[in-house]
Amino acid sequence: AMNEFAKADAPSHHKTPIETYLWSRGVALPNDCISVRWRKAWQFKGDKTTAAIMALISDPITLKPLGLHLTYLHPNNTKWGRGYFGVKQNLWLDDDDKLHKRAGVIMLSPMAAVTSAGTLGIGEGIETALSVRRISGNENLPVWAAGDSGNLAKFEPPSYIRTLII
Numbered sequence: 001a002m003n004e005f006a007k008a009d010a011p012s013h014h015k016t017p018i019e020t021y022l023w024s025r026g027v028a029l030p031n032d033c034i035s036v037r038w039r040k041a042w043q044f045k046g047d048k049t050t051a052a053i054m055a056l057i058s059d060p061i062t063l064k065p066l067g068l069h070l071t072y073l074h075p076n077n078t079k080w081g082r083g084y085f086g087v088k089q090n091l092w093l094d095d096d097d098k099l100h101k102r103a104g105v106i107m108l109s110p111m112a113a114v115t116s117a118g119t120l121g122i123g124e125g126i127e128t129a130l131s132v133r134r135i136s137g138n139e140n141l142p143v144w145a146a147g148d149s150g151n152l153a154k155f156e157p158p159s160y161i162r163t164l165i166i
Contacts, residue, residue, distance in 0.1 A: 002056075004039075004085060005065070007039070008038055008054060013029050013037065017038065018053050020077050021053070024077065026134070027127055027131055029108060030108060030142075030143075032110055032113065033109065034110065036106070036108070036126070037053075038051070039053075039054050045081075051072070052070045052072050053071040053126075055069040055126060055147075058105060060156075061158055067084055068086055069084060070082060070085060071126070084147075103152075103154035103156070105144040105147070108129055108143045108145060118162040119141065119163040120144060120164055120165070121142065122145070122146060123143070124145070124146055125145055125148070129145035132166075
């Protein structure tokens with residue numbers, strides 16, 4: 001998963017179709033987000049390729065990369081679908097192909113922001129997590145996305161989080 005993440009066509013989300021897509025949904029990524037990147041062509045539905053938003057899924061305790069969450073975009077920058085890379089039946093595969101049972105997260109805000117604030121907003125998907133930030137009225141609220149409802153249900157906040165906003 002890290003190899004694919006490193007192959008991104010843009011090392012950041014700035015000035016890419018990611019911003020256009022998220023703005024159309026009324027949200028934006030934090031400026032310091034490093035876990036979301038752009039890929040111009042990703043295999044989708046057999047032999048087709050499409051653009052994709054790649055979001056790195058990490059263990060919230062060890063910070064170890066666990067896989068990728070993919071949002072496939074239609075050429076008009078609307079969502080075409082989603083998928084995972086490096087993931088088997090909602091369980092993450094580690095580097096040795098061992099199943100990892102703790103729910104991974106997409107760290108839309110870096111760990112330093114979360115530990116400093118002691119507060120975290122979390123939502124099911126990227127857009128929902130970013131909406132938590134917007135609805136809170138605090139544009140500096142650190143947020144993470146669980147990727148799906150199953151991971152959100154399994155999420156165990158690290159001990160340094162004093163306040164969790166779902």
